Amino acid sequence: MKNAKTDIRRRTDSKGHMAPQSQPVGGNPGELHQIAAGEHAPLTTNQGVSISDNQNSLKSGTRGPILLEDFVLREKINHFDHERIPERIVHARGTGAHGFFELKESLAKYTTAKILSEVGVKTPLFTRISTVAGGAGSVDTPRDIRGFAVKFYTKEGNWDLVGNNIPVFFIQDAIKFHDLIHAVKMEPDSGFPQSATAHDNFWDFISLTPESMHTVMWIMSDRTLPRSLRMIEGFGVHSFRLVSDSGASTFVKFHWRPKLGLQSTIWDEAVKLAGADPDFHRRDMFEAIQAGKFPEWELAVQLFSQSEADAFPFDHLDATKLIPEELIPLKVIGRMVLDRWPNNFFAETEQVAFCPSNVVPGIDFSNDPLLQGRLFSYLDTQLSRLGSPNFHQIPVNAPKCPFGNHQRDGHMQMEQPKGSINYEPSSLSKDSPRETPNAGFRSAPVQDSGEKGRIRPESFADHYSQARLFYLSQTTYEQAHIASALVFELSKVAHTHIQEAMVGHLRRIEESLAKRVADGLGMSQLPKAPAAALVKQMKLSPALQIIGKMKDSLDGRTVGILVAKGSDGAAIRSAKRAVANAGASVKVVAPTLGGTKLADGSMLKADGQLAGTPSVLFDAIVVILSEAGANMLSKESSAIDFVRDAFAHLKAIGVDRGGQSLLKGAGLANDAGIIGISEMQAFLAAAKTRQWDREASVRTLP
Numbered sequence: 117m118k119n120a121k122t123d124i125r126r127r128t129d130s131k132g133h134m135a136p137q138s139q140p141v142g143g144n145p146g147e148l149h150q151i152a153a154g155e156h157a158p159l160t161t162n163q164g165v166s167i168s169d170n171q172n173s174l175k176s177g178t179r180g181p182i183l184l185e186d187f188v189l190r191e192k193i194n195h196f197d198h199e200r201i202p203e204r205i206v207h208a209r210g211t212g213a214h215g216f217f218e219l220k221e222s223l224a225k226y227t228t229a230k231i232l233s234e235v236g237v238k239t240p241l242f243t244r245i246s247t248v249a250g251g252a253g254s255v256d257t258p259r260d261i262r263g264f265a266v267k268f269y270t271k272e273g274n275w276d277l278v279g280n281n282i283p284v285f286f287i288q289d290a291i292k293f294h295d296l297i298h299a300v301k302m303e304p305d306s307g308f309p310q311s312a313t314a315h316d317n318f319w320d321f322i323s324l325t326p327e328s329m330h331t332v333m334w335i336m337s338d339r340t341l342p343r344s345l346r347m348i349e350g351f352g353v354h355s356f357r358l359v360s361d362s363g364a365s366t367f368v369k370f371h372w373r374p375k376l377g378l379q380s381t382i383w384d385e386a387v388k389l390a391g392a393d394p395d396f397h398r399r400d401m402f403e404a405i406q407a408g409k410f411p412e413w414e415l416a417v418q419l420f421s422q423s424e425a426d427a428f429p430f431d432h433l434d435a436t437k438l439i440p441e442e443l444i445p446l447k448v449i450g451r452m453v454l455d456r457w458p459n460n461f462f463a464e465t466e467q468v469a470f471c472p473s474n475v476v477p478g479i480d481f482s483n484d485p486l487l488q489g490r491l492f493s494y495l496d497t498q499l500s501r502l503g504s505p506n507f508h509q510i511p512v513n514a515p516k517c518p519f520g521n522h523q524r525d526g527h528m529q530m531e532q533p534k535g536s537i538n539y540e541p542s543s544l545s546k547d548s549p550r551e552t553p554n555a556g557f558r559s560a561p562v563q564d565s566g567e568k569g570r571i572r573p574e575s576f577a578d579h580y581s582q583a584r585l586f587y588l589s590q591t592t593y594e595q596a597h598i599a600s601a602l603v604f605e606l607s608k609v610a611h612t613h614i615q616e617a618m619v620g621h622l623r624r625i626e627e628s629l630a631k632r633v634a635d636g637l638g639m640s641q642l643p644k645a646p647a648a649a650l651v652k653q654m655k656l657s658p659a660l661q662i663i664g665k666m667k668d669s670l671d672g673r674t675v676g677i678l679v680a681k682g683s684d685g686a687a688i689r690s691a692k693r694a695v696a697n698a699g700a701s702v703k704v705v706a707p708t709l710g711g712t713k714l715a716d717g718s719m720l721k722a723d724g725q726l727a728g729t730p731s732v733l734f735d736a737i738v739v740i741l742s743e744a745g746a747n748m749l750s751k752e753s754s755a756i757d758f759v760r761d762a763f764a765h766l767k768a769i770g771v772d773r774g775g776q777s778l779l780k781g782a783g784l785a786n787d788a789g790i791i792g793i794s795e796m797q798a799f800l801a802a803a804k805t806r807q808w809d810r811e812a813s814v815r816t817l818p
Contacts, residue, residue, distance in 0.1 A: 161187070161188060167188055168570070169570040170188075170291065171289065172291065172485075172572050173189045173485050173488070173489065174186035174568065174570055175485065175570075175571065176568060177564060177566020177567065178573035178574070179566075179573050179575070180483055180564040180565070180566050181483050181488055181564060182488040183568065188291070189489065190492070192291060193290070193489065193492060193496060194496060195294075196297070196493075197493055204252075205297065206249070207247070207248055207263040207265075208246070208251050208254075209246055209247045209251065209252055209255075210246035210247075210263070210465055211244070211245050211397060211398045211465065212242060212243060212245075212461075212464060213242070213243055213405060213411070213455075213456065213458065214241070214454070215240075215455050216238040216240055216241060216452070217231070217238070217239045217241050217268060217452050218236065219234060219235050219236065219239075219449060219450040220235065220448070220449060220451065221447070221448070221449045222235050222449075223417070223449060226358040226366045226419065227366075227479065228359065229270075229275075229476050229477060230271050230272055231268055231271075231272075231275065231476065232358070232478065232479075233478075239268050239271075240269045240516060241266055241267055241268045241452065242266075242267045242269075242464065242512060243264075243454055244465060244468055244470070245263065245264055245281075245401075246262065246263040246265075248260050248262075248263060249301060249311050250310055254311040255311065255390040256389075256393075256394060256395055256397035257341070257386045257390050257396055257397065258386070258390065259313065259341055259383070259386065260311065260313075261280050261281060261335060261340055262281040262342065262345070262348055263279075263280055263281075264279050264280055264348070264351070264372060266278075266452065267468065267470060267512075267513075269516040269517070270476055270517070271517050272477055272517065273476050273515050274474050275475055275479065276471055276472060276475075277352055277370055278470045278471070278490075278494070279350055279351045279353045279370070280353060281340075281342070281348040281351070282339055282340070282351065283351035283369075283371075283438040284331050284334060284435065284436050285486060286322075286325070286327070286328040286331045286332075287327060287328065287435070287486060288327050288434055288435060288436055288572070288576050289485045289572070290485060290486050290487075290488060290493065293486070293489065293493070295321065296321065296325075299317045300313055300321075303317050313335070314605040314607075315608060315609070316611055319606065319614050319615075319618060320611070320614050322618070323614050323617035323618050323621065324617075326579040326621060326646065326648065327436050328436070329579050329580055329621055329624075329625060330436050330437070330586065331436060333583045333598065336597075336598045336602050336605070337594060337597065337598050337601070338380035338381075338382070338597055338662050339380065339662065341380045341381045341382070342379070342381070343379040343735070344397065344401075344672065345400065345401050345411070346374060346376050346404060346411040346672055347374050347376050347378055347379045347672065348374060348378070349371065349373055349374065349378065350413065351370070351371055351372070352371075354482060354484045354487040355369055355425075355432045355433060355487075356368050356369070356475075356480065356481060357479070357480040357481065357482055357562075358419075358478060358479060358480075359477075359478050359480050359560045363558070363561050365560035365562065366419055366420070367420050367422070367425060367482065368418065368419055368420075369432075370417060371418070372413040372415060372416075373413060375411075375414070375451075376412075376667065376669070377667030377669065378662045378665045378666060379662070381765075382765055382766065383597070383600065384765065385761075388730065388732045389732050392728075392730050392732055392733060402457055404672070405455065407701075409672070410454055412451060412454075413451065413452045414448045415449055415450045415452060416447060417446070418444040419444070420432075420439070420444050428443070429654065430575070430578065430581070430582065431573065431576055433483055433484045433485070433573075434484075434575070434576045435484055435487070436579070436582075440585070440657040441657065441659040442655065442659065463511070463512065464511075467502065467507075467510050467512055467513070468512045469502060469507050469508075469510075469513050471494040471495050471498065472490045472494055473492075475557070477555065477556065480560045503528065504527040505523075505527070506526050506527065506528050506529050507528075509528070509530045509531065522538045522548070578649045578651075578652065579624075580621075580648055581651050581652040582654070584624075584625045584626055584653075584654070585654040585657060587625055587629060588626065588656055589656045589657045589659075589661060590660070590661055591663045593808050593811060594661060594662065598629070599632040602633045603633055603637060606618055607637060615637055615639075616639070616643040617643070618633075619633055619637070619639065619642065619643050620643040620646055621646065623643075624646065624648050630642060666805055668804055669699060670695070670698040670800065670804055673735040673803070673804075674700060674703060674734050674735055675695045675701070675702055675703075675734055675738060675803065676702075676703050676704075676705050676729070676733065676736075676737045676738070677691055677702060677704050677705065677737070677738045677739075677740060678705050678706075678738070678739045678740070678741070678758060678775075679705070679706050679712055679714075679722075679741065679745075680707055680712055680741050680746075680748060680749055681707075681713050681742070681744070681745055681748070682714070682715050682742030682744050683712065683714055683740045683741055683742060683745060684715055684740055684772065685715060685720065687740050687772055687793060688720065690793075690796070691738050691740065691770065694796045700803070703723040703724055703729070703733075703734070704720065705722060705723070705724045705725070705726055705729045706720070706722035706724075706725070706726065707755075708722070708725060709722050709725040715742060726755060727754040730754070730761060731757075731762040731767070732765065734762075734767070735767065735803060736762075736768040736770070736799075736802070737758070737767060737768075737769055738769075738770035738799070739759065739769065739770070739771045739778055740774070741774030741777070743774050745774055746774040746777035746781070747777070749778055750778055750782070755778065756781070756782045759778060759782050759784060760782050760783075763779075763782075763784050763790075763810070763814065764814045764815070765806075766789070766806035766814075767789070768789050768790075768791065768799055768802035768803040769790045770791055770796070770799040771793065772792070776792075785813075787807065787809075787810055787813075788802070788807065788809070789802055789810055
């Protein structure tokens with residue numbers, strides 16, 4: 117028998133099958149058990165208790181709440197939450213800002229929560245937007261979900277709305293969260309890839325988890341390649357409850373909609389942005405706030421009753437499902453404005469602690485099994501990461517309303533409670549904190565009953581219908597991007613059986629998508645589709661697109677103007693004025709940062725040096741050059757890349773005669789997106805979007 121220190125990882129052949137071997141089981145090197153060739157070791161708790169079901173939390177009834185007695189779930193959560201100190205295990209790379217929420221329309225009919233019933237009140241808040249998979253030192257622009265967490269400092273206590281920039285999640289039950297994150301993180305033996313899903317562990321897990329297919333469509337779409345954090349949507353993901361004064365409850369889903377509209381990068385652009393500026397999103401947010409162009413979102417809700425939920429063709433308690441806007445329209449009730457950057461990044465953005473369990477009277481939870489697990493996990497994580505049960509005393513976490521209780525002492529206790537009373541009830545103090553039955557938090561009086569067990573409700577069994585809905589609701593360009601993303605990701609997977617399993621799942625979503633991906637991977641035939649529940653044909657939802665929801669505006673965009681010695685100063689000033697009047701920012705790029713001498717003899721200082729300021733940093737470009745300047749830059753690779761990348765990334769390009777010469781020298785043919793600067797209004801109109809018809813000429817998509 118091998119020594120316990122020997123590498124005991126499972127060995128697989130090129131097809132992913134288990135290689136015969138003996139494996140030690142358990143933590144005692146002196147008591148290793150022999151496992152027969154081809155057999156799996158039993159999965160146990162850390163106490164050696166065999167686990168019968170590692171897929172479902174223990175619930176009261178098929179759709180009931182999770183039970184605290186579930187020691188398997190609690191052990192997994194506890195261990196996972198304490199795996200890293202002090203960096204967040206997920207959402208480590210974050211950007212935060214202060215701001216306020218202003219209610220525009222009261223929901224007093226549905227809830228007693230003052231923040232949702234007092235119109236016109238501005239509630240202070242702190243928002244943190246983050247990537248999921250990468251560490252704190254990773255880049256801003258990988259293909260990844262973005263966390264979208266908001267801490268409202270309300271009159272009644274802190275309310276944390278902790279979600280993502282997509283409305284669905286990979287898994288249905290919190291007991292699988294740890295497995296998901298372990299799979300998506302860098303592989304433990306190699307330590308890579310960092311902040312990327314394109315590797316065997318992730319896709320192996322996904323290929324064996326059909327419930328993830330809807331989220332896979334989202335992460336392979338352009339939603340996970342945002343142009344700016346100011347141009348993403350936010351979702352509370354789960355169903356929550358609003359509770360009225362009478363105790364009646366209404367289900368609610370929360371949505372954040374950006375004032376600037378949605379916009380994403382494309383894959384090649386995102387890759388180059390990571391090299392050009394690893395802090396691209398953080399810098400964009402910082403510069404916008406410093407310039408007084410405060411990021412803003414509308415808060416919208418979807419409200420629905422139990423009877424409406426019962427009629428849905430899916431289960432709203434399933435976090436892998438969304439409620440299409442066409443089924444339950446969004447009701448806009450307020451706005452969030454971020455108007456102040458933190459004074460100290462560590463003190464606030466790093467130490468802010470979000471917990472979904474932080475709610476105020478009038479807001480309550482649903483029995484979503486993923487949400488139920490999160491209610492426990494986040495608090496446990498903060499205890500480990502911030503090192504103290506008193507983390508709520510850190511200023512960014514402290515309520516801005518009066519608060520008091522009988523909790524005392526503990527590591528890093530900063531308060532100095534007075535008196536001898538640290539318990540309740542008591543008769544020895546007239547002013548010690550007491551419960552307030554009328555104004556305090558009350559759970560919705562919902563009846564739950566059922567047989568105790570580790571069970572997944574039948575209503576959670578449909579894993580493909582909404583994945584198909586999402587894919588078919590996209591424009592043809594966005595569908596092509598999803599196919600290309602899948603080919604890229606799966607091409608990084610070494611085990612062919614994982615690739616085949618994923619293409620099999622895609623056949624359940626859409627046969628033509630599976631064929632495009634199979635062709636891109638060089639498969640000679642389509643793999644067999646897995647057995648599945650009937651895939652429903654749902655009404656398409658254009659609201660799921662990005663292209664269809666882009667705003668006809670240049671607000672929040674940036675245009676780069678490339679100049680060199682001898683450029684026309686009047687043309688530059690005219691272009692800058694027109695772009696600024698249209699709402700966009702302008703940056704001048706020149707061969708040297710000190711500036712360049714224009715045709716009229718004046719000096720123009722540059723905002724960026726050519727080699728360090730590539731066109732990936734801009735939404736559109738203008739090239740204003742003399743013929744001599746164009747000839748000089750045609751021999752400069754960074755100038756050629758500047759225009760070639762802008763063309764390949766489908767951006768509008770404004771040119772004068774010299775600019776046209778540079779494009780010709782770069783081998784670029786004219787199209788509708790290359791516009792003379794004498795037609796500045798046409799250029800500005802083109803700059804509001806991408807030149808999608810150009811895409812077929814610059815890349816071959818699956």
